[in-house]
Amino acid sequence: MSIVSEHSGICVFSEAYDLTLEMLGRARELADKLQTELAAVQFGNNAQKKANDLIKYGADKVFLVDNPALERFQTEPYLSVLHNLAVRYRPEILMVGSTRNGKPLAARLATRLDAGCVPDCIKLSVDEDRRLIGERITYGGNAVAKVAFKSKPQIVTVPARAFEKATPQERKGEVVEVDVKIELPKVEVVERKPLETSSERVEEAEVIVSCGRGLEKKDDITLLKELAEVLGGQVGCSRPLVEDRKWFSEWIGLSGHKVKPKLYIASGVSGVIQHVAGIRDAKVIVAINKDPEAPIFEIADYGVVGNMYEVLPALKEALKKHLQ
């Protein structure tokens, strides 16, 4: 007779280390509430130090799979190890970082485990029946769906910057080195190259000055850059400037970068729902648009009805004066 144990514990994994730390922040709170163990999984080659640090950030246990085959992300090797761990340790909650690689990984893990999966959770909580409840943006930013699980393990994916890292502290925990059979990849990576973008990442900016279709020429981005410089911020744009006009390579919005700066200045941005979904978490939103009916004013804290070509330089001068 085999003993089938109950699912218990929370397990966290992302190939992006910072995202693992962020997930641990929220997972620690949930583990305390459920009075259960919090484990993190660390892959890599010589990853002992990283594994130890995960304990400082809230993990009770770290499954360390130190193997050169896991040094870089490849779906089948990663999937096979996570699947093996999930079968052996039977966590009730599995959190996977929602990166471009992590989401397919989570979906396939869920399929292998015959489990449900709720992707891109921006909020996570547990109800009185220990059920995990995830909240995610859906319908192109028109709605937030609240979803609960009907079976275990409960698998969620979590995007970057949804949760805060805990302050690291000396805590007791255990690093368990695990040796498992690793599947071979079915896809060969021929080449990897960094994207040709500025070294600054717009997701990390505290201030963002962005533009939409109101920008008449590509070079006029200088106008935004000058204001951003005064504010110690960065510039961004909405999708039409990338997809239609091909002026820039990255955009802010639901399908692009989701940002949460202290200040977001949208100039010449109409404010379609997909763009708004990407800036929802900004602390203060300023809208500048010629059209007083532009929907962006509905979701802004401060609005100026006017030509961005006049407003931006004037705002720059005014701020310069005050900030000196």
Add this chain to the structure above:
Amino acid sequence: MKRIIVCLKQAVDVSQLKIDPATRQLITAGAPRKISDFDKNALEEAIKIKEKLGGTEIFTLTVDSEDAKAVLREALAMGADKAYFVNDPAVQAVDTSGTAYILAQAVRKIGEFDLILGGDASLDSFSGLVGSRLTELLGLPQMSSVRKLSVEGDTIVAERALEDSSETVKAKMPAVVTVTREINQPRIPSLMMIMKASKKEIVKWALTDIGVQKEKITSKIEVLEVLAPKMERKKIIIKGETMQEIAEKLAKALIQEGVVGR
């Protein structure tokens, strides 16, 4: 390349969604539907491959509880050769695991293929799980977030867009590829194409036709609510006689908010 199966979802056109301001509920009943954007890119890519290589059959595959004929006709007009439509009221309650299982069963029934193409995520639910789940059920190589695709003999080569890098990957076919919107600009079918499409075949299946057992598609999740988010913003329009005056007021407001300077 003998055959490409393109998975097409009929999605709610999110740009035309209405919201009941009193309840914050979405009014999805009767909302306009269309081919989910990313899936349309997948279809376009399939047609491009066919144009380049020749001798390729393109089948579309759609699962829906409601009628989707209009959407399927559009796909046929764009250039698909045949549309498979799994149409069953029981589909309404399925989650991504159920949808993937139904697709897998339909793919098995269709038989041989070299490539399955689909969008990275759907326009309305935007889960982005079904392609991966289908891959896993079929035990195939997978390429997601693909923004460039080429075929070299029996090998598929793709460029994937990741967060801060891109990678070129290759795999032996058959394989599953899901694409982003950057990959191409879907064509708009001509009147001639639309006329021709009316003669193309739409094969309709119920779940029993593809051997789907109801207990296999029980949802593993439960949607508790779907509500328009509360956006509580100040909505203050700053006015003044001159642009300088407006800028001055705005600068002061931002300083007071503590979002500029130190």
